[in-house]
Amino acid sequence: xxxxxxxFFGHGNPMNAVQRNPWTDSWTEIGRTIAKPKxxxxxxxxxxxxxxxxxxxxxxxxIHDFGGFPRELFEFRYPAPGSPELAARVIELLGPGxxxxxxxxxxxxxxxxxxxxxxxxxxVPVVQLSIDETKPAEWHYELxxxxxxxxxxxxxxxxxxxxxxxxxxxxxxxxxVQPFDWALRFDQQARELMLAGNDxxxxxxxxxxxxxxxxxxxxxxxxxxxxxxxxxxPDDEVSFPVEGFDGGSISxxxxxxx
Numbered sequence: 178x179x180x181x182x183x184x185f186f187g188h189g190n191p192m193n194a195v196q197r198n199p200w201t202d203s204w205t206e207i208g209r210t211i212a213k214p215k216x217x218x219x220x221x222x223x224x225x226x227x228x229x230x231x232x233x234x235x236x237x238x239x240i241h242d243f244g245g246f247p248r249e250l251f252e253f254r255y256p257a258p259g260s261p262e263l264a265a266r267v268i269e270l271l272g273p274g275x276x277x278x279x280x281x282x283x284x285x286x287x288x289x290x291x292x293x294x295x296x297x298x299x300x301v302p303v304v305q306l307s308i309d310e311t312k313p314a315e316w317h318y319e320l321x322x323x324x325x326x327x328x329x330x331x332x333x334x335x336x337x338x339x340x341x342x343x344x345x346x347x348x349x350x351x352x353x354v355q356p357f358d359w360a361l362r363f364d365q366q367a368r369e370l371m372l373a374g375n376d377x378x379x380x381x382x383x384x385x386x387x388x389x390x391x392x393x394x395x396x397x398x399x400x401x402x403x404x405x406x407x408x409x410x411p412d413d414e415v416s417f418p419v420e421g422f423d424g425g426s427i428s429x430x431x432x433x434x435x
Contacts, residue, residue, distance in 0.1 A: 180328045181214055182435035183408040185336040185401060186291045188222075189423045191243055194253055194290035200429050201294045203419040207433070208295035215331030216263045216302040218324070221287030222338035222398040229320070230276045230307040233264035237303065238283035255289035260302035263332065267306060270323045282307075287337040287401075308400050317400050318380045321407025328435070334408055336401030340367050341392040341428035348424045356422035363392040364428045367402075371415050371432060376406045392428075402432065409434050 186204065193201050223242055224230075237259045241251050261279070268275045284292075288305055308317065327334055341360045348354040356364075366388070370379050380403055382389045393399040419431035 180435060181333050182211060182433050183328060183334045183405050185405040185432040187339045187429040187431055188287050188291050188337045189427050189429050191250060191286040191290045194293050195249055200419055204291055204294035207418055214301055214333035216260050217333045217335055218304050218306060218327060219288045219335045219337055220306050220308060220401045220404045221285050222401055223285040223287040224305055224307040225310050225397040226307050227311045228276055229274060229309045230278045231264045231267045232259055232282050232305045233261050233277035234259045234279040235261060239289055240283045240285045242285045255284060255293050255299055257299040257301060257303040260304050263304045291337055314380050314403050317403050318407045321404040325408055336405040338398035338401035339428050340364055340402060340430050341426060342398035343391060343394055343426040346426040354425045356425050359388045359391045360426050363388040364430060368417060379406060405432060405434060
């Protein structure tokens, strides 16, 4: 079996779930151009808790983990099945410290706002893996490497966050705003490092200076990228099928490996 790609999606505003725009059109195109996966494992910025947990229910709920959005977004459902089998496989790969969850979580908007465009039929099982907020980026990078065999098992591993995510500087309600200089610089620096195969500075991103610290003031939206970098193989082509900025300080960059 040909290895599945590993893809990081800059998910941005949850309203992307119910809108069509150049980003969502690009997500749809990604879904059309990859082999249909047997299952999806998603590492979402929005399951950031003090433990490593994997969803293990057969029918995950659609979680609306936000406030202040229109009713249509709260009524949105992404009814993909879960996969207790994939959850068990993830635990096998990551070790007994990984906790199965068959009742408390489900699919949060970091997952469904993207997958509803990539896999609109919602007929592919989806499992989420939490991000342990107590661990450093290097720990997550090494953990991700253990998930590598899944790519040969028909599983699409997805990271969902944003390379640049600073809500303190986000231009709420303003359209067409230009990205901040620091956001553009870090977004470009991240691309150049990935194209060069130089992941270590990106894992240790806080060492990259002020632009990086402004771009990722908290780790939650950045760490899903670290997981995808951990799945990189020497022969993986790196591409950026989606790009652009929302609100001046949210990078919509997507990164495809393989």
